[in-house]
Amino acid sequence: MTTCAYVTSAGPEGHDDESGPMVAAWQESGIGGRVERWDDPAVDWSAYDAVVVRSVWDYIFRREEFLTWARGVESVTRLLNPYAVLESNTDKTYLRDLGVPTVPTHWTSEGLPDWPEYVVKPAVSGGARDTTRTADRAEAMALAAALEAAGRTPMVQPYLDMVEAEGETSLLYFNGRLSHTVRRSPMLAHGAGPEDDARAQLRTPAPDQVELAEKVLTAVPHVLLYARIDLVRLSSGAPAVIEVELTEPYLFLSHEPSAPANFARALRELL
Incomplete structure (x- = not known):
């Protein structure tokens, strides 16, 4: 049986309520799965047919160590998403090179534009x-x-006032196919708390949102097992990318019953 590692992180940052449903879906599709901590020195990564990076949320505290780990894993087995994607995507300066509409961003402390917020x-x-x-x-x-x-x-x-009314729209793609879309509560709205990030509702994306998300996927020169494209609307009403999550996105599996099976099918295709 093909066997894959589902990679998470240690301690409180490693809490992941999606690993169980995901590994169960893998097993139903004929893929053996085991949850592993990315920084566990006892793991033999070469024993797996593929290593699937998932809830490695602590990488932000030690990015270079994480990337060194990812490079090493890719030298002995299949890494999904690939090392080159993880290296680029873990630093949001990638937004400068997407070539699609993004939220306006100023990258230094000098010469800030005059914005209301x-x-x-x-x-x-x-x-x-x-x-x-x-x-x-x-x-x-x-x-x-x-x-x-x-x-x-x-x-x-x-700060975009449109986000207050519409929230963020996240389109979830597995191996290039749209699995589901959710509307997420705005995390920086006044009165919002940490729990609001997990609060989401399924929605049908508008045609202009799908068009933009698929332009983003086309701009990435690598095969992606998973991608979450986060969009907002500018004051003009046009959609813009706020983030492209290709490393450790929460996938909102519980919101779409078919999502775990969609992911498992995508994994089998790539293997």
């Missing part, structure tokens, strides 16, 4: 960690400068 965050981050929303331009500059002083690349973006 700002969102400041580091280019290597996850789950809105170290992210601040402010209407004070001087504060936004100071926050960006502090990130630079710490050796981190700042991202300064306008």
